[in-house]
Amino acid sequence: xxxxxxxxxxxxxxxxxxxxxxxxxxxxxxxxxxxxxxxxxxxxxxxxxxxxxxxxxxxxxxxxxxxxxxxxxxxxxxxxxxxxxxxxxxxxxxxxxxxxxxxxxxxxxxxxxxxxxxxxxxxxxxxxxxxxxxxxxxxxxxxxxxxxxxxxxxxxxxxxxxxxxxxxxxxxxxxxxxxxxxxxxxxxxxxxxxxxxxxxxxxxxxxxxxxxxxxxxxxxxxxxxxxxxxxxxxxxxxxxxxxxxxxx
Amino acid sequence: xxxxxxxxxxxxxxxxxxxxxxxxxxxxxxxxxxxxxxxxxxxxxxxxxxxxxxxxxxxxxxxxxxxxxxxxxxxxxxxxxxxxxxxxxxxxxxxxxxxxxxxxxxxxxxxxxxxxxxxxxxxxxxxxxxxxxxxxxxxxxxxxxxxxxxxxxxxxxxxxxxxxxxxxxxxxxxxxxxxxxxxxxxxxxxxxxxxxxxxxxxxxxxxxxxxxxxxxxxxxxxxxxxxxxxxxxxxxxxxxxxxxxxxxxxxxxxxxxxxxxxxxxxxxxxxxxxxxxxxxxxxxxxxxxxxxxxxxxxxxxxxxxxx
Numbered sequence: 441x442x443x444x445x446x447x448x449x450x451x452x453x454x455x456x457x458x459x460x461x462x463x464x465x466x467x468x469x470x471x472x473x474x475x476x477x478x479x480x481x482x483x484x485x486x487x488x489x490x491x492x493x494x495x496x497x498x499x500x501x502x503x504x505x506x507x508x509x510x511x512x513x514x515x516x517x518x519x520x521x522x523x524x525x526x527x528x529x530x531x532x533x534x535x536x537x538x539x540x541x542x543x544x545x546x547x548x549x550x551x552x553x554x555x556x557x558x559x560x561x562x563x564x565x566x567x568x569x570x571x572x573x574x575x576x577x578x579x580x581x582x583x584x585x586x587x588x589x590x591x592x593x594x595x596x597x598x599x600x601x602x603x604x605x606x607x608x609x610x611x612x613x614x615x616x617x618x619x620x621x622x623x624x625x626x627x628x629x630x631x632x633x634x635x636x637x638x639x640x641x642x643x644x645x646x647x648x649x650x651x652x653x654x655x656x657x658x659x660x661x662x663x664x665x666x667x668x669x670x671x672x673x674x675x676x677x678x679x680x681x682x683x684x685x686x687x688x
Numbered sequence: 689x690x691x692x693x694x695x696x697x698x699x700x701x702x703x704x705x706x707x708x709x710x711x712x713x714x715x716x717x718x719x720x721x722x723x724x725x726x727x728x729x730x731x732x733x734x735x736x737x738x739x740x741x742x743x744x745x746x747x748x749x750x751x752x753x754x755x756x757x758x759x760x761x762x763x764x765x766x767x768x769x770x771x772x773x774x775x776x777x778x779x780x781x782x783x784x785x786x787x788x789x790x791x792x793x794x795x796x797x798x799x800x801x802x803x804x805x806x807x808x809x810x811x812x813x814x815x816x817x818x819x820x821x822x823x824x825x826x827x828x829x830x831x832x833x834x835x836x837x838x839x840x841x842x843x844x845x846x847x848x849x850x851x852x853x854x855x856x857x858x859x860x861x862x863x864x865x866x867x868x869x870x871x872x873x874x875x876x877x878x879x880x881x882x883x884x885x886x887x888x889x890x891x892x893x894x895x896x897x898x899x900x901x902x903x904x905x906x907x908x909x910x911x912x913x914x915x916x917x918x919x920x921x922x923x924x925x926x927x928x929x930x931x932x933x934x935x936x937x938x939x940x941x942x943x944x945x946x947x948x949x950x951x952x953x954x955x956x957x958x959x960x961x962x963x964x965x966x967x968x969x970x971x972x973x974x975x976x977x978x979x980x981x982x983x984x985x986x987x988x989x990x991x992x993x994x995x
Contacts, residue, residue, distance in 0.1 A: 513880065514877075514881050515880045515881075515885055516883075518880070518882060518883035524881055530877050530878040531878065532875055533875070534870065534873070535867065535874070539867060542867075543864060543867050543868060543882070544882055546864035546867075547864070547883050547884050548883075549864075554863060554865045555860070555863050556863060556864075557859070557863060558862060558863055558864045559862070599882075603883070
């Protein structure tokens with residue numbers, strides 16, 4: 441069996457008595473594209489927040505390659521090769537699209553590069569390649585706050601990819617993206633993940649996207665795992681169809 | 689075009705004291721305040737307003753006075769050491785202050801600077817209290833010049849430093865560190881998720897801004913020949929913020945443009961009326977109302993719209 445990159449064990453966290461994680465454990469293995477689905481408010485984003493150090497669980501632990509990262513900051517976890525794209529895009533809105541990308545690329549470079557110009561030919565080329573991948577190469581010089589919401593979402597994903605992560609956590613990557621752009625984006629994303637050998641975990645509400653792209657699906661409900669397995673098997677589960685997918 | 693404009697401006701500044709010698713002192717002080725305002729402007733990029741940067745201005749000025757009193761009698765050495773004093777003060781204050789944002793950052797800077805002011809004013813035996821401390825004319829490369837000659841040299845040195853330090857600060861702002869500083873203003877969460885330590889980005893900026901204010905303070909101390917606690921008073925800090933906003937924080941030249949504008953306006957206004965504050969105030973209202981990007985914003989916009 442492949443080794444897990446990320447393991448979350450016996451996680452417990454609650455907000456005002458509402459349990460977002462209630463002793464659940466998950467593991468994501470090398471090369472997987474794990475989808476997490478579940479009703480709104482079931483704690484999916486909280487799970488990502490715990491795995492990236494933004495929230496500390498009341499109990500339980502998060503292991504990255506077997507090392508406990510439960511108490512580490514998002515910064516420390518990012519430096520260990522875990523990148524994240526957000527449900528609401530987190531961008532440097534006053535800066536150009538290309539600057540958002542180049543700053544992300546520079547973040548993985550050494551200390552010396554921090555005092556050299558941000559814009560170098562190599563960095564720009566790399567940034568443009570990633571922007572082209574998500575279809576934003578035409579918007580490179582625009583101030584990122586002027587982008588439509590769907591494009592901001594794409595930029596957020598491109599910024600996460602620029603960190604050259606080993607593990608990418610995506611929170612609803614296709615929300616806010618137009619129906620026409622949804623599948624081309626996923627195709628490009630999957631191609632980038634395969635090329636760069638990136639393992640990914642994604643929270644998603646679009647069941648067509650999950651069915652087509654996920655290698656494994658995990659159904660999160662009220663802080664626990666309701667079902668887990670390959671997409672066909674999970675979507676065949678009557679309880680999942682009734683409570684999550686919305687088809688009886 | 690930008691280089692041509694900048695070169696013409698520097699040349700004009702260099703020639704002004706030849707045509708009007710009384711302007712030399714005014715311009716030296718304006719450039720000194722421009723350095724300090726540039727320090728404030730650096731922090732403004734991160735959305736942080738410091739109403740306490742006169743502390744670093746004064747720390748360096750007192751540094752010059754103490755060092756000169758202690759036997760350091762070389763202009764270059766005095767400038768370097770006093771800027772280091774300001775930078776070190778910046779490290780100590782910044783390590784505590786960069787954890788705060790918005791009004792808390794502004795008020796804590798003000799509070800710390802007023803403690804420093806009080807120490808300067810009350811420790812009579814050490815700082816000379818409100819009488820201040822004299823700053824003798826130092827040697828330049830081992831040669832002691834007469835006061836008029838020294839003041840001229842100080843002016844041209846300040847002018848040269850304005851260009852060199854301005855270029856260095858621009859280089860910093862163009863680096864990932866500089867871009868990360870602007871990014872603090874818009875999205876600290878994303879910076880953390882990029883693995884960039886926000887506290888380090890801010891502390892570096894804070895120390896740079898303290899050093900810039902320190903350079904201004906050292907030049908002022910040498911130009912005036914005396915340092916007094918008023919250098920650190922809160923109104924002096926407010927004055928620096930005013931200069932930075934007036935000049936515009938869109939680019940390095942803004943701080944110097946703001947300082948030159950304000951000093952020249954002040955010099956002209958006092959010749960017209962005792963109520964010179966009225967003229968200065970009205971000019972400020974006009975600039976703030978009609979030039980939201982500051983005076984430098986006018987030039988930058990013109991250049992951006994030109995083919």
